Amino acid sequence: MAQDDAPDLDPDLDPDQRWSTWSSVEKGMRGPDPRPEWVVIADAAIDTELGVLKTGKEADVFLLERAVPDEPGQFSLLAAKRYRSSEHRAFHRDSAYVEGRQVRRSRDRRAIERKSSYGREAAAAQWANAEFAALSMLWSAGAPVPYPVQIDGTEILMEFVGEHASTGQADGSPASRVAAPRLARVRPDVGTLEAYWDQLRGAMGVLAAHGYAHGDLSPYNVLAQGERIVIIDLPQVLDLVANPHGTDLLMRDCRTMCAWFRSRGLDVDEGELFAELIAQAW
Template structure:
C-alpha cells in the first residue's frame, strides 16, 4: 500500500517501516495497520478540524489542563505564550489519557509513540491473530453479555477513580481482543472533577453500553449503575473493587398528614364559597329579571 502523506515523517524517522493496509475511517481519525520492525501496530492519523464529524467539543474541553496553568490559560486565549494549537491540544488528550489509564489498570491499547499528529499504539487482535472486532459486530449469548457488561462497568469505575470519563463510550468504541474487551478512542475524554458535564457524560456512557448488552440480556435494562457510581464518587466512597448492585434504593419521604388535611380543607372551603356565590347570583331578583 502507498504510504499516506501524514505517515511519511514516521517512515523517515524510522518509527514505521511500512503501511500494510487501511483499517478504518472514523469520525475523527483514519486508522492504518503498520509494520514496525517485527511488530504490527496501529497508526491513528487524526483528521483536520474541518473534516471531522465530532460535534459539541466544548462539552469535553471544559476544565482540561494542558501542561501547567499558565500554558492552559494561554491556549484558551490563543495568545503567543502557547505554541500548542487547539488541534494539538485535542490530539494530546488521547496520549495523556492512554498513559494515565494504563497505570490504573484499564484495558486500553498500549501507547508506543506520538509524532507529527500520528498516534502509534498496540494493534488489538483476537485469539486467532486477526484484527479484533468491535462489540457492535458481535452476537452474544446472555451469559456473555452479562459478563462483558460487568467487566466494562468495572473499567468505568477504574477510569473514574483516576478522574477520567470516556465521554463517548459505546459498543463502537470497545474491541473484543484475546484478553477480553478493550476500550478505545479517548480524544474526547474529560476530567470529572473540573467539567460541569461530567455526570451527564458518565450516565450517557453507561446508558450506551447497557442498552447494547440488554439486547442479549434484557434484565440489564433495569439496572442503574450510573446513578450508583456517581453517588459513590461524589461522596468519595468510590474505589477499585467496590461492590456495586446496579440499583439505587430510594428513600420515600414521610407524608405530612397535617399539610395534606389542610390542603383538602382549603380546597373544600373554596369550592363551598364558589357554590354559595353561584346560588346567590342566580337566585337574586336582578338575575331573575334579566
C-alpha cells in the same frame, strides 16, 4: 546543488514506508513502563503502512507494521491514529468535552480561540495529547485499553487489537491483520456476555476512580477480542469535577452501554451502574 538534484536519502524505502520514528520522539512522548516486550525500539526498524483500519469523525486509523528486516523477533503491528485539523473534522460537539481542560501554552490557547491555521493544528494536537494521556493512565491502571506506544504531533501509535488475542508480535509467529470486531457486531454466549459486563464495569470504575468518564462510550468504540473487551477512542475523556457536563455524560455512557447489554439478554440497570461509578469517583 539544485533541489531537483538532491540525493534520495531513503532509496530502499517504498512510498508507503518510513524509518521508525521511535528514536525521534522525546521520552515523555513514549508509552508507560513497563513497556511490553513486543514494542520494537530498534533504530533499524521500518514502518510500513498496510492500509486503512477506520475513518472517523476526528481522525483516521491506519494499520502499520514496524519491523526490522530479516529479524522475525523484531516485529509488531500497530494502529496509527492520525488526527485531522479542525477544518477537516466532522465532530462539531467539542465544547461539551473540553470544558475544564487547561491549555498550558498561552500562545496555543490564543491561537485556538482565534481559530487560526496554527490554532487548528494546536487543537488537533490537544485531542491527540488527551487521548495519549488517557491511554497511558488507563493502561498503567490495568484497564483494557490498547498500549500507547508513542505520540508524535497529531499521530498516536498504539497496540493493534487483532481478532485473536495472540498476535505473535514478540515471538515472530503469524500475526492477525484483521481487526477485532466492535462489540455492537457480536452476539456472545451468556458466559462471555457476563464476562464482558464485568470487564466494562471494571474499566469504567478505573476511569471514575481517577476522576474521569469516557464521555462517548458505546458498543462501537469497544472491541471484542475473544473473551475480552478493549475500549478505544478516548480523546474526549473528561474530568468529572472540572467539566460541568461530566456527570451527565457519565450517565449517558451508562445508559448507552446498559441498553446494549439488555438487548443481548443481560439484566443490567444504568442507575445502579451510575451510582457505583459515582461512589468510586468520590
